[in-house]
Amino acid sequence: MRKFNVTGLCVPEKHYMVDIGEKLAGIAKMVEDGDYFTINRPRQYGKTTTLLMLARVLPAEYTCIKLSFEGLGDSMYASSSSFCQFFLFQISKTLEKTDKAFAARWIDETVTDFYLLGYHIDELCRDRKIVLMIDEVDKTSSNQVFLHFLGLLRSKYLENQAGEANTFHSVILAGVYDVRNIKLKMMSEGTYTAATVENKIYNSPWNIAASFDIDMSFSPEDIATMLDQYEADHGTGMGVAAIAEEIYSYTGGYPFLTSRVCQCIDEKLAKNWTAAGVQEAVGIMLTENNTLFDDVFKNLENSSELYEFIRNLLIDGKSRHYMIQNPVIASGVRYGFLVQRNGRTAVSNRIFELLMTDYFISKDLNFKKDLNGIMRSPIVQNGRFNMELCLLKFAEHYADVFNDGDIEFLEKHGRLVFLSFLKPLINGGGFYHIESGLTDLRRMDLVVDYGREQFIVELKKWRGGQYESEAYAQLCGYLDSKRADTGYLLTFDFRKIGNKTTKAEWVEVHGKRIFAVTV
Numbered sequence: 001m002r003k004f005n006v007t008g009l010c011v012p013e014k015h016y017m018v019d020i021g022e023k024l025a026g027i028a029k030m031v032e033d034g035d036y037f038t039i040n041r042p043r044q045y046g047k048t049t050t051l052l053m054l055a056r057v058l059p060a061e062y063t064c065i066k067l068s069f070e071g072l073g074d075s076m077y078a079s080s081s082s083f084c085q086f087f088l089f090q091i092s093k094t095l096e097k098t099d100k101a102f103a104a105r106w107i108d109e110t111v112t113d114f115y116l117l118g119y120h121i122d123e124l125c126r127d128r129k130i131v132l133m134i135d136e137v138d139k140t141s142s143n144q145v146f147l148h149f150l151g152l153l154r155s156k157y158l159e160n161q162a163g164e165a166n167t168f169h170s171v172i173l174a175g176v177y178d179v180r181n182i183k184l185k186m187m188s189e190g191t192y193t194a195a196t197v198e199n200k201i202y203n204s205p206w207n208i209a210a211s212f213d214i215d216m217s218f219s220p221e222d223i224a225t226m227l228d229q230y231e232a233d234h235g236t237g238m239g240v241a242a243i244a245e246e247i248y249s250y251t252g253g254y255p256f257l258t259s260r261v262c263q264c265i266d267e268k269l270a271k272n273w274t275a276a277g278v279q280e281a282v283g284i285m286l287t288e289n290n291t292l293f294d295d296v297f298k299n300l301e302n303s304s305e306l307y308e309f310i311r312n313l314l315i316d317g318k319s320r321h322y323m324i325q326n327p328v329i330a331s332g333v334r335y336g337f338l339v340q341r342n343g344r345t346a347v348s349n350r351i352f353e354l355l356m357t358d359y360f361i362s363k364d365l366n367f368k369k370d371l372n373g374i375m376r377s378p379i380v381q382n383g384r385f386n387m388e389l390c391l392l393k394f395a396e397h398y399a400d401v402f403n404d405g406d407i408e409f410l411e412k413h414g415r416l417v418f419l420s421f422l423k424p425l426i427n428g429g430g431f432y433h434i435e436s437g438l439t440d441l442r443r444m445d446l447v448v449d450y451g452r453e454q455f456i457v458e459l460k461k462w463r464g465g466q467y468e469s470e471a472y473a474q475l476c477g478y479l480d481s482k483r484a485d486t487g488y489l490l491t492f493d494f495r496k497i498g499n500k501t502t503k504a505e506w507v508e509v510h511g512k513r514i515f516a517v518t519v
Contacts, residue, residue, distance in 0.1 A: 001233065004263035006256055006290075010049040016262070018218050018255075019225035020050065024057050026214045027172075031058060031131055035210040036157055036171040038137070040178040042336030044256035044292045045216060047174040051133045054172075062169070063102075063130045065094050069146075070136040077145045081112040087149070088120070114152045121156060122166045129169040138175035150179060151205040158208065176334060179206045217253035220244045226262070238273035246278045252349030254336060256292050260285055276452055283431060286354055293355060299335050300359070306331055310338070311360045313345065314353065314434050315416050317459075320345045353433040361420055379425055385450035387457070387488055391517045394421050394490075395502040398519045414492040415459050419446075426450055445478055456484055462493035462518065472509045472516075479512050489516040 005015040027050070030037060039047050055064040067090050069076070076086040088106045095103035102124075111120050124130075140146045156167035173179055224244040231240060251257035264281035265272060272280070300307045305328045312318040322340035324330055329345055332338030337356075339348045347353045379390050398417070422432065430450030448455040458475045471489060479487045503518040 002229070004230075004259050004266055006044075006260045006263060008048075009052060010046075010259075011052075016226050016229050016259075017049075018222045018258075020046075020053065020216075020222070021057075023214055023216060024050070024053055027054055028058055030210060030212075031062070031170040031172075034170055036153065036206070036208055037173075037210045037212045038178045038206075039172060039174040039212055039216075040176060040334070041216055042176060042254075042334070043295045045336065046255040047216075048135055050216065051135060051172065051174060055131075055133070058131065061129055063095075063099075063128050064133065065091055065130060066133040066135065067091070067094065068135040069140045077140070077143045080114055080145060080148065083145045083149065084111050084113065084117045085109070087117070114148055118152055118156055118165075121168070125166040125168060131170045131172065132168045133172045133174070135174045137173040137179060138177040147205050154206055154208050173206075178212075179209065216255070218248070218251075218255060218258050219253060220248040222253070223247055223258055226258075230262070230266070234271065236271055236273050242275075243273055243278065246275050250278065250282050250350045252339070252351075254349055254351075257285075257349065257351050260290075279430075279449055282351060282354070285351065286358065286431065296335075296337070296352070296355060297359065299331075299337075300356070303328075303331060306337075310347065310356060314347065314357050315360050315419070317415065317434075350433045354431050357419065357432075357434060358423070361416065361423060380429065380450075383429070383451055385426065385430065385448070385453065385455070387448065387455045388515050390422070390425060391457075391488060391490060391515065392504060394418060395504065395517055395519045397421060399502060414461075414494070418459065418490065422448070447482075454482070454484070455488060456482055456486075457488040457490060459490050459492070462491050462495070472507070472514060475514060476510045476512050485511070486513045487515075489514055491516070491518040493518055 002014055002016050010017050027039075031054070039050065041047055051066055055066060058064060067087075069090075072086075076083050088108065088111060092103045092106040095106065105124060106120075108120055111117050153168070153171055156165060157171075159165035160167045220241070221244070224240050227238070227240045227244055230236075231238060247258060247261050251261060261278060261281045264284050265277050268284060269277050269280055300310070309320075309328045310332065313320065320329070322329065322343055322345045324333065324340075329338060332345075336348055337352060338345055340346070347356065379386050379393060419432075426432065426448065430448060432446055432448040434446055446457040446459060448457060456475070456479055458471065458478070460471055471491070475487050475489055479485065503516070505516055507514050507516055
């Protein structure tokens with residue numbers, strides 16, 4: 001019986017997999033055209049599985065050689081000679097399973113430099129269409145010897161185009177970084193400064209690479225193909241299309257996240273293929289350690305600029321125009337953290353929004369004042385969350401704890417104060433996320449999921465009475481987009497706190513009921 005898999009390679013005979021046939025057809029066309037290219041996508045985005053499946057669907061006229069230099073140590077990079085010998089040995093080892101005679105021809109101890117390696121490749125590629133695939137290429141791409149190898153591939157490609165030599169028919173490198181911009185990789189590691197990189201590499205050693213524009217994320221329709229396979233085996237009666245849409249709403253089609261949600265439902269939630277089951281699976285994921293989340297935290301910690309950019313986006317509501325030329329935005333896109341929505345920069349999926357928001361709150365909890373003994377009860381009773389009471393309790397907490405001396409702090413951290421207040425109240429029963437694509441400097445939309453209920457809360461700064469109707473209209477528009485009739489508006493008034501009384505009331509606007517609280 002097949003199962004969902006989130007570790008290592010996915011194999012159709014063993015695992016439930018999205019049908020990526022259309023994506024593979026696009027990549028196969030690039031191979032047919034003789035392109036050299038990089039499949040540069042974030043960690044755990046299905047790159048290795050894609051290479052496996054591509055080798056399966058390419059016609060028999062192609063000889064596929066798939067290599068990975070990950071974890072092989074530094075000895076192979078000690079010199080050009082050691083690299084050339086190790087490269088040939090790896091190719092021979094890979095080919096031995098299918099063509100021992102051809103595999104043996106790759107071994108040649110006289111190949112001790114890149115000139116001789118180029119000649120050897122010329123001879124062995126003379127009568128064959130060989131597709132060279134190198135996985136996890138960014139693990140080695142900042143090594144100087146490997147850069148010389150990329151330069152060799154470039155030279156052989158150009159010679160082949162001019163009809164002067166033979167070489168690999170197509171070369172595919174898979175990794176997070178696009179090797180056409182290898183400088184970014186070298187500088188991100190902190191090993192080299194921009195000036196040092198310019199001295200070492202004046203231009204990319206692989207600038208002949210074609211652009212790789214195939215979308216490797218999963219659409220709801222893609223996810224449904226995997227659920228159809230599962231349903232054929234288990235007959236749960238799930239609404240495949242609806243569950244696929246629900247999973248997509250949290251994962252944004254990120255392959256690892258999509259498969260992990262399904263795996264949790266199948267193995268930990270007694271096959272509860274409902275919207276509530278998807279939500280519960282997301283809750284489980286947010287409490288676990290995995291290599292993808294570790295990578296998220298590592299990349300945030302390694303780049304203070306990216307950390308501040310996403311923190312400002314999620315916590316402070318500072319929405320930014322999407323400009324891929326901005327190196328901070330470009331790095332966020334490269335890691336799979338950021339996307340473009342309606343011309344604005346947004347976090348790529350709800351799970352990352354939840355994960356990163358919790359992360360930023362945990363990092364900033366040192367400023368948080370005592371919650372004054374506020375407990376989940378009676379805000380949570382019989383498994384239901386009372387958002388009206390939550391906002392009233394927050395208003396009491398706010399008035400009791402803060403004073404005029406905190407105004408400057410609150411103007412900067414007011415939203416974080418509320419999120420820090422809310423987080424322990426919903427832990428274990430729900431979670432929240434911020435609609436980062438809709439935030440701006442004045443307002444922020446917060447969605448709280450608890451049990452089977454969803455609460456829409458808008459947080460905004462007080463800008464004067466004339467803007468109050470605008471705030472209500474904006475919230476009503478967002479409620480319409482969520483097909484909801486009830487919403488909540490929390491307004492921070494950063495004028496003098498001491499003599500102010502909390503304002504809380506239910507109002508009806510454009511057929512919507514809104515509970516408005518001003519603190």
